[in-house]
Amino acid sequence: MEKNIYDFKVKNAGGQDYPLAGLRGKVVLIVNVASKCGFTPQYEGLELLYKKYAAAGLVVLGFPCTQFGNQEPGTNEEIQNFCRLNYGVTFPVMGKLEVNGPGADPLYVYLKKTAPGILGSEAIKWNFTKFLVDRSGNVLARYASATKPEALAPDLEKALTPSPLKAGNR
Numbered sequence: 159m160e161k162n163i164y165d166f167k168v169k170n171a172g173g174q175d176y177p178l179a180g181l182r183g184k185v186v187l188i189v190n191v192a193s194k195c196g197f198t199p200q201y202e203g204l205e206l207l208y209k210k211y212a213a214a215g216l217v218v219l220g221f222p223c224t225q226f227g228n229q230e231p232g233t234n235e236e237i238q239n240f241c242r243l244n245y246g247v248t249f250p251v252m253g254k255l256e257v258n259g260p261g262a263d264p265l266y267v268y269l270k271k272t273a274p275g276i277l278g279s280e281a282i283k284w285n286f287t288k289f290l291v292d293r294s295g296n297v298l299a300r301y302a303s304a305t306k307p308e309a310l311a312p313d314l315e316k317a318l319t320p321s322p323l324k325a326g327n328r
Contacts, residue, residue, distance in 0.1 A: 162295030163188075166265045168221070169253035171234040176252060178265070183293050184217045185317045187310070188269065190257050191220040192229035192285040193240045200286050201245035203307030207314065208249040214318045215293065218249035221266075223257050226284050230254065257282040273300035292317050 163186065164179040178186075189204060201220075208218040222237050224230035232240065234253050241247035255263040257270075258281050269289045270280040288301040290313055298317060301310060 163265065163268070163291055163297075164295040166268065168255070168263065168265055171238050171251060171253050173234070173253060176250075178295075181217055182295065184215050185211075185293055185314065186291040187216065187218045187314070188265075188289040188291065189218065189220050190223045190266075190282060190285055190287055191251065192223060192226065193232065193237060193244075194229040195226070195285040197284070197286040197303050200307055201241060201247055205245055205247050205249065207307050207310065211314055211318060212249075216314060216318060220247070220249065220251040221257070221263075222251065222254045223282075223285065224254065225256055225258055225282075229285060257287075269297060269300075272297040275300060275302070290314070290317060 164182055167175045167177045170176040187207070191201070192198060204218050204220070208216060220241070222230045230237065237254070238251060241251050255266070257263065257266040266282070270282065273289060274280050275283065284303040286303040288305065288310065289297055290299045290301070290310065292298050299313060
């Protein structure tokens with residue numbers, strides 16, 4: 159089994175490989191997104207978090223998925239335009255993928271196994287499930303779809319704060 163998210167490559171919206179090893183040292187918030195969902199307005203909150211904490215090392219990664227009620231029917235290009243025009247999204251929204259089932263992207267297989275949901279369930283229940291990953295690529299927490307992005311601020315701030323032991327050579 160992989161050690162952390164840096165062992166994975168995903169596809170960006172243009173279909174090119176996007177190695178997550180390039181995020182080494184960043185705090186990453188991974189979210190499966192959809193543009194025709196009741197939780198779609200969370201794009202706004204995710205963008206606010208990204209703008210507020212990007213300079214401190216936060217990266218938000220959106221992963222479009224249409225496995226929940228076909229709520230992400232668009233092409234990668236249409237999704238990019240939707241996010242930019244309707245919510246001013248500047249964080250990376252990657253290529254469409256599956257989060258559950260036999261076609262689940264290996265990154266999501268890893269995330270679900272590492273941070274199961276309520277009662278140990280691994281399956282993603284709906285759009286806008288969120289995973290918080292520390293600067294070493296380890297999954298810190300999983301948040302339900304209904305958890306608003308702004309509610310993550312205390313956990314983000316904690317993850318973004320440098321450890322005092324890492325600051326010196328002890």
